[in-house]
Amino acid sequence: MSGTLAQSAARGMFFTLGAQGVKILLQLASVAILSRLLTPDDYGLLAIVLVIVGAGEIFRDFGLTAASIQAPTLSRGQRDNLFWLNAAIGATLCVIVFFVSWPATWITGLPQIQAMVQCLSLLFILNGLATQHRASLLRALRFKAIAVVDIAAAVIGLGIAIPAALGGLGYWALVLQQLIVAAVGMAGAMVLARWWPRLPDRTESIRGFIGFGWNLVATNLLMYAGSQLDTVLVGARFGTAALGLYNRAFQLVMTPLNQVRAPINSVAQPVFARVQGDQPRFERYVVAGQLALGYGIGIALAVLAALSTPVVAVMLGPRWLEAAPILCLFAIAAMLSNISMIGYWVYVSRGLTAQLFRYTMVSLAIKVVCLVTGSFFGVVGVAAGFAIAPALSWPISLWWLSRLTPMPVRELYAGAARILAVCLAAAFAAAAAGVFAAGGLVPVAQLAIGGVAGLLAAAFFLVFPLFRKDAATLVWFARLMLNRKK
Template sequence: MSLAPRAARGTSVTVFGQVLKFAIQASSILILARIIPPAEFGVFTMVAAIAALAAVVGDFGLSFAAIQAPIITAKERTNLFWLNLCIGALGSGTMFACAPLIADFYGEPRLTPVAQWMSLSFILLSLAVQHRAQLTREMRFGLLAGAEIAAQAVGLAVAVPIALSGAGVMALVAQQLTAYGVLLVTALLGARWLPGLPSFSTSIRSYVRYGSHTMGGALVNYASTNVDKIAIGASASAADLGIYGRMYQLFSLPLQQLAAPLTRVALPTLSKLLQEPRRYEAFLVRAQLCLAYSFGLGFAFIFGTANELVPLVLGPGWQDGISVLQVLCIGGFFQGIGYVNYWVFLSRGRMDIQLWLGIATRSITVVAVILASTISILWVAGAVAAGLVLNWIVYSTLGMRMVGLRPSVVLRNALWPMIISIPAAILLSWISEYLQISMSAGLPVLVASATLLIYVGVCVVLIPQVRRDARAIVATMTMAVRRTSQ
């Protein structure tokens, strides 16, 4: 099968898998939020913000290095596996030993065993890095999607009875570790590859160089996306952190379901199109159109119906997070459409540019978040959203010029989705609030959904550029469906 059909089929399989994964994750949020109180979620988030380093450190950027390489030998892959494992073991041991210090930092004694258990995530994730990279190189997206679905399902099945027994935060720990374990087992079985002994005569210096830049950018991203939880945990109550953490999870769900998994399809595809600039740009344009309209209208819906959506999904006791979710949605749109910048840096091997630009923009975000945490969680959400907008502007202008790509390639596709989504969010918010006051609960979401569909239909009919964009998106999705059925 040629590259275009494989990419299209990979995209459709990935998106379909993410729909199922989204359903399971949404069920997890809905069920566990009704069993476990906000304060318990806050305690887990304190440790989860630190344990999130496992995905960054354990990978060390070597998965992308292996995926991007034109050719990788068995000995190189073996050496990369052992390097990942050593880094993961070091991270696991460090977090286990520092568990009492983490508890002292937050002033929460219960964190010691939680941190010690969560230290296992470093090992579980690092063991699977090269096996999952191999599956990505082979474009076996169906297996990868199935593994993630199974991980979420088994993790939820394990967490619910533990939560019902009153274990609270430990149910969340069990859910996370179980999901990582399932991902590891499926990767080992799917790749059908067992590493041998390290080959000291085989150099992986080029992979480490590429990976170090990738990891540097990931560490900068980690700092800016987790400093909010750490700062809130240090300056506010566990309940406040629990509310903020749940709102952040709701806000990030669309990003996790679409943009992040599509990276697995985009990176090998773009890497193979480097010598064909026109096809390279055409792929970027189509991908960003899909992202921009999906995230624009998706976040507009979440923003406009948040007053009804939060109690509906999480149940009572979470209303203080409604405004937080709405503010985060603003930044979410720009984070989503900015994924194409990330794909460009990865495919062209210029993660050094992303690293240095990221240090500049995200340092500002970190300072703003720390200052905002002394005021309220709503101010923290505002600082996070502003940082995401700043990051997109810098990457889309200066970053694209530095890699030799015209900024207009990634900027122009964001214009009309933005013009449509902003009034849609305001309109839905007004309708939802009005109906919530005058009618029964639940109806605002239904009416707002219908209003959004009508609004989009009118825009498509009346605005020529939106009609062209809609045709391009439909053509892309149609090709993906046809390739999947073949």
């Protein structure tokens, strides 16, 4: 990676990761505070509602964000048409989900669900209006603007949720947080994108965007169904309290992780799309991207898995300790899925959405089998199935993709093996140190000692040339992030 594009991507990564660092701190503060003010049942109710809302969100975007980013050219008229299409889809889904609240209440047997679903149906309008403004910022590589919007939305949302929870509003504090974040995000994206849509232009065709988006919608819908199956299983078989424990463990791992991966994804997709015609350069992006994801995030997840009990004690409080083994398994699952994320970037950046849909059907089948089998062993069994699924599907992912487009398969397998070796050593060291410190130290001290031990174990691998080469690649990439020259 060299030249202006690489530097732009790296600067974008610098801004977005910095913003996500702030958002992660806000999220952790939110978890630590709200988990002590609200109950597992409150979070269980929100988890059920978000299953419904999340499915609608896939149709609301309709894959048009990725389509507009990936397109080699995008006229003003096409952008206007895409805006109105997203807005119309959002308004339609708002109405549909509003009326879905009645059968959802009947199916779940939970009267609280109706009003929650009806209020959160407004998310479709807010997000539909913001979709193309955010896509415009991403396409222009204006990552700093997106970072400002996201931080402001997170701060204001948390600032509303905490006093609402203190005031005894219960799960309504979580509903308000969702709505405020979406409203602030919409307003910020519209202002900073610096364009206002004109009336639709029939002379500007967006048929190609819809075709691209439809395949991506189908893929994302399958992926979403797989991602929510565990929530449905736990809620249906074990109740809202168990679902609340499961959901808090999931959110404690996945929410910060997604806040890191989302901006990386936002940087990677437009950059990969621009260099797809230069195969050697494209492959260097792919290999470097996997190393950045694997080492940069994987080591932290390995340490988190090893120290799940003190993490739960510190972040959620003593009444949530049953969530510790669930959190451990989620951290393992996140580490494995994190390595395989590079394949998704390649599919989207090269327009292979139809092929991605077919592969997703295979990976979803694997996940369904793992989750359903795990559910016979309780909530922890479901979490175990969640962790086993990416371990089985990731090797298939690379093989499948290599049949469709040139890929540095050998380098990716070798890089993943090195990443997993370092993560495993860090986890064992952190776990051993945590057990040693558990004798008479408070959970915060256990976390500190275990975390240091895990990092030292990871650093030990620098004595080997291959790992020093990986470290040099990461240092080189960090320097690019700090390089402000155009």
